[in-house]
Each structure stands twice: as C-alpha cells, then as structure tokens.
Amino acid sequence: MLSGLRHLLAVLAIALLATGCATSQPDTGGEPWPSAEGDGAYEAEYDNDPLELPNRFIFAFNEMLDFAVFRPVAVTYRFLVPEPVRDSVRNFLRNLSAPVILANDLLQGELDRAEATATRFAINSTAGLLGLFDVAEGMGYEYHDEDFGQTLAVYGMGEGVYLVLPVLGPSSIRDGVGLVVDSYLDPLTYVADNNDAEDWMLVRRAVAGIDFRARNIETLDDLKRDSIDFYARIRSLYRQTRANEINNGAPATDGPTPGLYSLDFEFDAEGDQVDTSAN
Amino acid sequence: MRAAPQGSARLAAVALSLMLLAAVPDAAVASSAEQAGRFIAEMTETAIEGLTDNAVPAAERESRFRNLFRAHFDIPAIGRFVLARYWRTADAAEQKDFIAVFEDVMVRRFAPQFTGYAGTRLEVTKVQPLDDSRQFMVSTRIDPPDGKPFTVDWRVREGDEGYRVLDVIGEGVSMALTLRSEYTSVIKSAGGVSGLIEQLRRQVESAASGA
Numbered sequence: 001m002l003s004g005l006r007h008l009l010a011v012l013a014i015a016l017l018a019t020g021c022a023t024s025q026p027d028t029g030g031e032p033w034p035s036a037e038g039d040g041a042y043e044a045e046y047d048n049d050p051l052e053l054p055n056r057f058i059f060a061f062n063e064m065l066d067f068a069v070f071r072p073v074a075v076t077y078r079f080l081v082p083e084p085v086r087d088s089v090r091n092f093l094r095n096l097s098a099p100v101i102l103a104n105d106l107l108q109g110e111l112d113r114a115e116a117t118a119t120r121f122a123i124n125s126t127a128g129l130l131g132l133f134d135v136a137e138g139m140g141y142e143y144h145d146e147d148f149g150q151t152l153a154v155y156g157m158g159e160g161v162y163l164v165l166p167v168l169g170p171s172s173i174r175d176g177v178g179l180v181v182d183s184y185l186d187p188l189t190y191v192a193d194n195n196d197a198e199d200w201m202l203v204r205r206a207v208a209g210i211d212f213r214a215r216n217i218e219t220l221d222d223l224k225r226d227s228i229d230f231y232a233r234i235r236s237l238y239r240q241t242r243a244n245e246i247n248n249g250a251p252a253t254d255g256p257t258p259g260l261y262s263l264d265f266e267f268d269a270e271g272d273q274v275d276t277s278a279n
Numbered sequence: 280m281r282a283a284p285q286g287s288a289r290l291a292a293v294a295l296s297l298m299l300l301a302a303v304p305d306a307a308v309a310s311s312a313e314q315a316g317r318f319i320a321e322m323t324e325t326a327i328e329g330l331t332d333n334a335v336p337a338a339e340r341e342s343r344f345r346n347l348f349r350a351h352f353d354i355p356a357i358g359r360f361v362l363a364r365y366w367r368t369a370d371a372a373e374q375k376d377f378i379a380v381f382e383d384v385m386v387r388r389f390a391p392q393f394t395g396y397a398g399t400r401l402e403v404t405k406v407q408p409l410d411d412s413r414q415f416m417v418s419t420r421i422d423p424p425d426g427k428p429f430t431v432d433w434r435v436r437e438g439d440e441g442y443r444v445l446d447v448i449g450e451g452v453s454m455a456l457t458l459r460s461e462y463t464s465v466i467k468s469a470g471g472v473s474g475l476i477e478q479l480r481r482q483v484e485s486a487a488s489g490a
Contacts, residue, residue: 047460226388228478232464236457244451249430260432260453261409261416265360265445267436 048162048172049235055164059231062169066213074213086211088132093208094143095124095131096188103185104146108154110248116141145245148185149178153246162235170238315415315435316403318442322351323401323419330393337391344390345382353436353443354382360445361458362472369472377472380479387486398424413437414445 049055078086098121105114120136120143128135137143152174153159160173171179183189192201213220227233240260329335329343348354358378359366369377405418414436422428434446446455465475 047464227461228475228482229461229464229468232461233457236460237452240452240456241450247451249451260446260448260451260456261407263360263434263446263453263456265356265411265414265434265436267356267411267413 047232047235048159048239050161051163055162056231058164058166059234062164062167063230065167070209070213071217074210074217077210078214078217086214087134089207090211091124091128091134092131093204093211094134095121095128096204097186098124099188100182100186101144101146104148104151104182107148107151108146110146113144113146113248116144117146144248147175147178148181149175149242150246152178153242159239159242162239170234172239172242175242311437312406312408312415315437315442316406316417318351318435319417319419319433319444320401320403322347322444323421326393327396327399327401330390331395331397331399333394340393341386341390344393345386348382348386348389351442351444353438353445354378354385356436356443356445357381357455360455361462362466363459363463365463365466365472373472373476376476377479380476380483383483384479387483395425396423404430409434411436 081089098117102114102117102121105111105117120134120141123136123139123141124131124134127133134143149172157174159175163171163173163176165171165176168179189201192198223233223237224230326344326347329347330340332340335343355378358374358381361381362369362377366374400422402420402422403417404420405416407416407418408414409416414434417433417435419431419433420428421431429450431450432448433444434448435442436445446453448454462475465478466472469475469478
C-alpha cells in the first residue's frame with residue numbers, strides 16, 4: 001500500500017516536473033509577488049498556479065472526502081479520546097518522524113536544530129516511554145518540523161508550481177518531490193518493507209492526518225465560512241505558510257526570496273497612492 | 280518698503296528651519312520608528328480594553344471596532360492593494376462600493392474576535408524602516424492569558440493624518456496578500472469587480488442574519 005502511494009506520488013511529481021520546467025517562474029525582478037502592473041498573465045504569475053483547473057477538481061474531491069470521512073472521524077476522535085491520550089498519540093508520531101527531521105536539519109546545515117532533534121529523540125524514546133511523553137520540551141528542546149521540500153527550498157529550488165494532491169491536499173512540485181524523498185530518508189520505511197508491514201506505514205499516515213484534522217476543526221470551519229473562494233484562500237495560506245516555514249519563522253527581508261516586507265502598496269514619492277484609474 | 284522686515288523675518292524662519300532640518304534627519308527617523316511602535320502599542324491597548332468585555336453588547340463592540348478600524352487602518356489603500364490591477368479597471372462608483380463593503384466585511388469578521396483576549400499583553404519587539412521611508416514594519420509579540428504567545432508584524436505608514444496600518448502579518452501570513460489572492464480569483468470567475476462586490480455583500484448579510 002505504501003509503495004503504491006509512493007509510486008503515485010513519484011509519477012505525479014515526475015509528470016508535473018515537466019510542466020513545471022516548461023512554465024518555470026516568470027522573471028519578476030526577484031519578487032515572488034510582482035506588483036500590480038502588467039497584463040492578464042499577472043494572477044497566474046503571483047499565484048503560481050497554471051494547473052488551476054485540475055487542482056480545483058482535486059480540491060473539490062478532497063473537500064468531499066473531508067466532509068464524508070475525515071471531518072466526522074476527527075470530530076468523533078476528539079469527542080471519544082481524552083486530550084492527554086491524544087497528546088500522547090501526537091508525541092508518539094512526532095518521535096517516529098524524528099529521524100527524517102534530523103536528516104533534513106543536517107542537510108540544511110542547521111546544527112543547533114539538528115542537536116535539538118537528536119536530543120529530543122534520545123530523551124523521549126527512553127524517559128518519554130517510546131515517545132509517548134514529550135519530556136524533552138520541558139527541558140528546553142522544543143519540537144520543530146522539517147522536511148525535504150524545505151531542504152530543497154534552502155538549496156535554492158523554487159516551488160515549481162502549486163499542486164493539490166489527492167487526499168494529501170495543498171502541495172507543490174517541490175514539496176511533492178520532498179514527500180517522496182522523505183519516505184526514502186525514513187528508516188522505518190525499510191523496516192516495514194523488510195517485514196511485510198507496509199500497511200502500518202499507511203496507518204501511521206492516516207492517524208497523523210486525523211490528529212491534524214482534529215486539532216483544526218474550528219479553524220478550518222471558520223476559514224471556510226469566511227471565504228468567498230475557499231480554494232484561493234487555502235492556496236495563498238499554504239504558500240505563505242511554507243515560505244515562513246522555510247525561513248524558520250524569520251521574516252525574509254533580504255536574500256533570494258524577498259517576502260512580505262517588500263510588498264508594494266504603490267505610494268508615489270509625494271505620498272499619494274498611485275491612481276491611474278480611468279474614471 | 281514695509282514688506283522688508285516681514286520678508287527678512289520669513290527669511291530668518293526659513294534659514295532656521297533649514298538648519299534644524301540639516302541637524303535632525305537621524306533623530307527624526309529614529310523618533311518616527313519609535314512613534315510607529317507606540318502607535319501600534321496604543322492601538323492594541325485600546326482594542327483590548329474596549330473590545331474584550333463580553334458584558335458590552337455585540338452591536339456596541341462592533342461600532343467601537345469600526346471606529347478603531349477607521350482611525351487606525353488606511354482602508355482605501357488596503358482596498359486598492361487587494362484589488363491589484365482590477366482597481367484601475369473599476370469605475371469610480373465600483374471603487375467606492377468596494378471600499379464600503381470591504382470595511383463591512385472586515386468589521387463583521389474581526390469585531391467578535393477579541394473576546395477571550397482580556398489581559399493580553401503586547402510587546403513591541405522591533406521596528407524596522409522599510410524601503411519607502413514613510414513605512415515601518417512593527418514586530419510585536421502577543422501573549423494571551425491562556426494560549427501560546429505568537430508574533431504579529433504590522434506594516435505602518437506615516438501619512439499626513441498620522442500613522443495608519445497597511446497590513447497585518449500573523450506568523451508569516453499577510454492579511455492583505457491573502458485577501459488579494461482570494462478577491463482577484465473571485466473577480467476572474469464572478470465577472471469583474473461588480474461580481475466581487477455582490478458576493479461580499481451577500482457574505483455580510485448572511486453573517487448579519489446568522490448572528
């Protein structure tokens with residue numbers, strides 16, 4: 001089952017990589033979001049979503065799946081299982097993913113963060129009873145996530161184009177490739193393969209998904225109620241959140257990806273907002 | 280001839296202000312940045328004081344928020360940014376209608392958000408001047424009484440009527456950018472700015488009847 005999923009992802013990623021190369025990002029003077037000048041190709045540029053039509057189709061499919069399966073299961077899970085148990089479930093899953101996080105910390109040259117991840121793994125796997133309790137956090141080693149999509153970004157790879165993956169949701173070519181590579185970086189993949197236990201890898205993914213969904217029931221409900229175009233809002237939130245994760249929360253003021261600090265509100269030198277509207 | 284003393288007085292005044300101008304630039308920038316930080320601190324203080332009390336009726340809190348929002352945010356500038364290039368394709372009436380309904384959407388959305396934030400502390404951690412010399416990014420750390428602290432960056436511009444907020448960035452997510460992405464997408468699919476205005480009006484109405 002897992003290798004099936006990985007295979008699907010790999011095929012998707014490779015098929016779309018070709019598209020991504022062909023439609024590689026336009027030159028926007030180094031800005032991820034060009035200012036409001038230009039012709040009709042402009043949304044396509046700053047939303048980086050040339051595959052919008054198929055993406056919207058998959059998004060609608062995911063929404064249906066969420067409505068019919070994931071949200072109800074998440075609501076039930078949160079209702080039936082007490083919070084400390086749910087926290088232990090999350091702690092356990094996080095501890096399982098420590099090797100992958102550590103690998104990516106190291107690949108990014110983030111030695112302090114690598115040390116934190118390694119220390120957490122050592123402490124929580126033992127004193128934390130196989131990861132069920134996050135005792136390391138109380139000792140000053142806080143959890144952080146890291147994945148190969150972020151590593152590729154640190155190496156200078158652009159996101160390619162925005163993608164919505166079936167079941168897995170918002171992604172990009174870069175992050176889709178990252179998902180595949182992460183599964184190869186994970187020692188448990190090989191343990192499972194050698195013991196005919198691939199199904200357990202799928203179970204682990206499913207539980208992680210339910211845990212995430214259960215922690216975001218109200219947030220996602222609010223977001224949806226609040227949107228007049230839920231797809232476009234999720235796309236924007238995903239892309240901004242990823243940019244923030246890649247910078248590890250530091251604002252990108254300089255460097256290869258000037259971020260939110262360089263948005264252009266179009267004030268001219270006199271301090272009037274530029275207005276060339278035809279009225 | 281009588282103009283002479285007046286003229287020389289004016290000259291002296293100009294000379295004096297030129298001298299002052301030459302002397303202050305650095306200090307002026309520093310104090311502008313400081314003031315931008317204070318502006319945000321005072322605004323959030325007012326918001327936490329006036330909007331977190333559940334005993335105050337919702338309608339009253341909403342009108343308080345609207346006043347605060349109008350006084351501290353450059354709503355037309357945000358509206359133009361959000362519409363991006365479509366601002367220029369809209370006619371004057373559409374521009375006006377959009378700004379009006381945009382304000383309503385923001386008020387409906389954010390006025391009820393403050394309950395539960397009583398006793399929240401806000402600390403200005405950094406004020407950074409931006410490329411446009413009249414704009415600043417004010418970084419703050421918000422520490423609610425229950426819940427984890429989080430960071431919010433405020434893009435502030437010093438205009439003729441004082442400081443105004445242009446954008447709010449929570450944990451790396453920009454409000455202006457998110458709205459721009461969503462609204463331009465709706466404009467494309469719903470037939471122009473008038474289609475967007477219509478959808479936003481419907482949203483405000485349904486929020487009103489739902490509450």
